[in-house]
Amino acid sequence: MKNRLPFALAMLTALLAFRAQPTVMLATSPSTNAAAPTYAADIAPLIYKNCSVCHRPGQSAPFSLLSYDDVKKRGEFIVKVTARRAMPPWHALTATGFEEFRDDRRLSDQELTMLKTWVEAGMPAGDMSKAPKAPTYESGWALGTPDLVLTLPNTINIPAEGADLYRNIVLPIDQADAKWITAIDFAPTARREVHHALFFTGAANMSSQIGDNDLLPGLNLGGGGRGGRRGGGSAAAATALDAAWGGVGGWVPGITPKFFPDGIAQPFPAHSNLVVQLHLHPSGKPQQERGQLAIYFAKTPPARSLTAVQVPPMFGYAAGIDIPAGESSYKIHDSYVLPVDVDAFGVRGHAHYLAREMKMVAKLPDGSTRGLLWINDWDFGWQDSYYYKTPFHLPKGTRIETDITYDNTPANPRQPNSPVKRVKWGRESFDEMGSMTLMASTMTANDGDALRTSMNQHFRQQLLVMMMGRGRGSRAPQ
Ligand code: HEC
Structure with a gap:
């Protein structure tokens, strides 16, 4: 645990900076005996609000x-797991200078104390006639009954072992009218093996060309790579790649599906299909994937759509990630200056198992700084998108900075390699990636185009630097 000290310090700083959350205080608890919380008055509301959405059948x-019985059976375990803040899953830190998030489900210190006090008092039920009713859910989908449910057209067989699989699956929709997507949820059948699912829209008449080609970072650029060799695919894949800048979201382990903020939706033009890219990681047992997607459409055309501002772009493809074995604090940094004004709505990060800490901040032209997202206990199993409690404006000229730190020692609790080994950027689960994504909306469609052009340029510059670096590296004697 010797390498944990910096994290402990960061955690301490975060704890000191903790925002007071509105919560059921013991002293003002509605239970009859203030010293002993009861299930009916205190615990049930907390559990139903923060836990039941995942802790119910089929989730x-x-x-x-x-x-009461469900909770009582595991009372002590729940106290232990919540005290470690392993549950409910929520990795965005609450810290001074960092934005607050909508639906923050991190339990407050008071709530943790209340749980503990309740268990120590023997888990009294209280007046169950006054207990809130357990929440009911109108469907198996967390966001309610979808407008469209689609099943993957084919079953994908995942072998027990071997390299990770990437599959691009076209879901034929080809609807006559333009629509706007407010949320997509995914229910995989091979929950342990699906490493991610990314959703793209594509014109119905081009999707057949995408086939099984690769959409992910870099590999199709310039027509090379695995996708290109299959012939005819690379142009389509490159188009789809461009679409990734305005893709319609994704599913990763631990994500909680959410609607986009009010007034925001992603366009789904007439005669489009949905392309789902699955990254599958063999887990030791053969499995089959044939999951379902739930799509939610806006009732009225939205005012705005979101653009993903990814820093570094393309999951860090050109950021030169190359982490020596045994390196406890390997860092990457990237910064990108916004060419236009935007409103910031949310943020997410992506990395694999070696990342430990990631931080994204905005440095405004007036010299002020806003913390966009800080995670200091990155967990691949719990990636989530975080939406700001109050969206905010970032003017043109704002510098977005991302810092990601990796720990490639045995002390990293999620270290997949034993013995540890050098790890570079790659698409396999045990390779690394690293990027953070601000979900932003521009003021005009023209600004949106300017933003995408500028982001492409930023990526191309990084690619050039990377390629020049490689050229030098291969000539220089090692
Ligand atoms: C977003 C979904 C989600 C929410 C919300 C959630 N859980 Fe969980 N919980 C899970 C999953 C999934 C697991 C299985 C273990 C894992 O994947 O980490 C789990 C596991 C657990 C475990 C067992 C942990 C272990 O080490 O085996 C406990 C105890 C638990 N949850 C309690 C809670 C409590 C209490 C809350 C609310 C305060 C809560 N959870 C909220 C999804 C959730």
């Missing part, structure tokens, strides 16, 4: 938390 969690 990701391994057991239900929907009744």
Whole structure:
């Protein structure tokens, strides 16, 4: 644990900076005996609000938390797991200078104390006639009944072992009218093996060309790479790649599906299909993937759409990630200056197992700084998108900076390699990546185009630097 000190310090700083959350205080608790919280008055509301959405039949969690008996059976375990802040899953830190998030489900210190006090008091039920009713959900989907449910057209067989698989699957929709997507949820059948699913829209008449080609970073640029060799695919893949800048979201382990903020939706033009890119990681047992997608459409055309401002771009493809074995604090940094004004709505990060800390901040032209997202206990299993409680404006000229730190020692609790080994950027699960994405909306469509052009340029510059670096490296004697 010797390498954990910086994290402990960062955690301490974060704890000191903790925002007071509105919560059920013991002293003002509505239970009859203020010293002993009861299930009916105190615990049920907390559990139903923060836990039941996942802890119910058919969802990701391994057991239900929907009744007194459910909770009582695991009382002590729940205290232990929540005290470590392993549950409920929420990795965005609350820290001074960092934005607050909508639907923040991190339990407050008071709530943790209340849980502990309740268990120590023997888990009294209280007046169950006054207990809130367990929440009911109108469908198996967390966001309610979808407007469209699609099943993957084919079953993908995932072998027990071997390299990760990438599959691009076209879901034929080809609807006559333009629509706007407010959310997409995905229910994989091979939950452990799906490493990510990315959703793109594509014109119905071009999707057949995409086939099984690769959409991910870099590999199709310039027509080379695995995708290009299959013939005819690279142009389509490059188009789809461009679409990734305005892609319609994704699914990663641990994500909580959310609607885009009010007034925001992603365009789904008439005669489009949905392309789903699956990254599958063999887990030791043969599995089959044939999941379902739930799509939610806006009732009225939205005022705005979101553009993903990824820093570094393309999941860090050109950021030169090359982490020596045993390196405990390997860092990457990238910064990108906004060419136009935007409103910031949300943020997310992506990396694999070696990343430990990631931070994204905005440095405004007036010299002020806004923290966009800080995670100091990165967990591949719990990637999420975080939406700001209050969207805010970032003027043209704002510098967006991302810093990501990797720990490639055995002390990293999520270290996949034993013995540890050098790890570079790559698409396999045990390769690394690293980027953070601001979900932003421009003021005009023209600004949106300018933003995408500028981001492409930023990526191309990085690519050039990377390629020149490689050229030098291969000539220089090692
Ligand atoms: C976003 C979904 C989600 C929410 C919200 C959630 N859980 Fe979980 N929980 C899971 C999943 C999935 C697991 C299985 C273990 C894992 O994947 O980490 C789990 C596992 C657990 C475990 C077992 C941990 C272990 O080490 O085996 C406990 C205890 C638990 N949850 C309690 C809670 C409590 C209490 C809350 C609310 C305060 C909560 N969870 C909220 C999804 C969730």
